[in-house]
Amino acid sequence: MHDYFGTTKFVAEKNIQNADYDAVVLIAHSGRKLKTAKKFDYLIEESLKVDPGLKTEIGVLFVNELPGRRIIYTPVSNINPDYDDVRIIQKAAVAGTKRALLAGSKNLLVVVEEFPEFEKAELVAILGVLEALYTPIHERERKPSTAKKLELLGICLNSYENSKEIVHLATILETGRYISRDIGGGDPERMTPIKIQQYVEKIFANTSIKLTVISDQSVFEKEYPLFAAVNRGASVVDRHRGRIIYMEYNPPAEVKNTLFLVGKGVTYDTGGADVKVSGGMMSMSRDKCGAASVVGLMKIIDELKPQHTKVTAGLAFVRNSIGSNCYVSDEIIISRANVAIRVTNTDAEGRMAMADLLCKMKENAIGAINPHLFTIATLTGHSVLCFGSDYGVVMDNGPARKAGNSMKLQQYSEEIGDPVEISVLRKEDFQFHKGKTEGEDIYQGINGMSTNCRRGHQGPAAFIIMASGLDNHGSDSAIPLKFTHLDVFGNGTAGYPHPPSTSSLLAFANTYLMHYLTEARVWTPRGCTDVASRRRRRRSSGDVQLPAQETPMTLS
16 A cells, blocks of 8 residues: 555454444444344334434434444435435445544444345445545645544444455555545646656556656657647646656456556646636646546556456646647647647647547557557536536447447446446537548537537547547448547536545446456355355456455555
């Protein structure tokens, strides 16, 4: 673990009455008998008689039999089987943990009752607890003592073996989310491109991830001309100059799948020459949350070490600044794919910054084994208008759609409480971006906000495909390549100025790294208690191995 994670002791617990804890958070369905915390079923029943509001509201209950003498009862009720998803458990976990912190708990035991409606309810609950314990990086650095909200965090589930497994996996996933929140939520000066580079280099020192950093403006201009155009305005200020960071994971065994990820990392988006007005710049330091999630994902990959999946990530960290050197509308810029693009709106910088990196990835994907390319970006406000602020939006090209990718991603995203919605690319999305006059191949977009444009989140995905040359690798081509675009504007910026969500990171990890666990039925918390045998089956049948872990973890 990186030093930033503090020293909170995070353990699986057998005994609810362990004297080490000063409080217990109990997450349970208010209409059901307790099983894991059966000893206190009478207390909940009697308390509900006195206070029926406990069916839906958190209550702090005095319990003489507990060393800490208090249970923070966190009820879940009225689960609608048609519309509720596992986030109802996650939200209860966040709320219960915050209430325990408010009550002054420093050594907290979290007990999660079974919720048979949701396969990964326990894991999602524990991730909710960890989410509530996060402290923003600027606060940790200003006041180091705030990094650790708890001295001890214990987890008690339906079995001790299950608790150990989930503590282990939750720690790995939270490691990635922690890094993602640090980068995505860091203010524009704390997380400039060069400071992100330094942060990433420190995190991935002596790991399985290989880093390559490009900072030379002449290299940008030659090999990544669209990125170079966005970077021009910031390039005159040393601390704001852009960085392209490549990260590579090579598996220890034969490669069977290859993932190529491109993340949008706009450290601040003024809109450039088409400057944002009427308060539109607020929260634009979050325009790097796509790339932040990719960095977090690479940390999860480093921890899980998939045996047969190779992963290459390209991160476009750049500031879209306004000034005498910034790129402007009416410019015609030739992309890495030799496509002439007429600039119509400098606030459409994200698609520009990513397109050349995607082109580079496409070049590598042509000779790769079972490749799949992705862009992950806080790209358009239009996606929020269509689907709301708590959802990523997934769009497949033809080959990816034929492979059933978006349906699979949506299914597994809901399973882990990080849902994405499906949007479909249509012919008119590509037609809209076709050049209007001789001498231009692509028309960048409308001269205004995506929220004022029909199909305002599908069109930019089409632009990225065209500008990178991926339109030459469709289903009817000699070399079809799967490509998926994730627009995470909503769950990247929602809740500002509170810490950002991690922009579909869990959805991606569950689908492309962990989904085999469900399909092969080798990681099933309920009804499977032999940890050693589960590990043996995992090693023989799956891509990911959870490293052996019997000692307590540390996490803040």
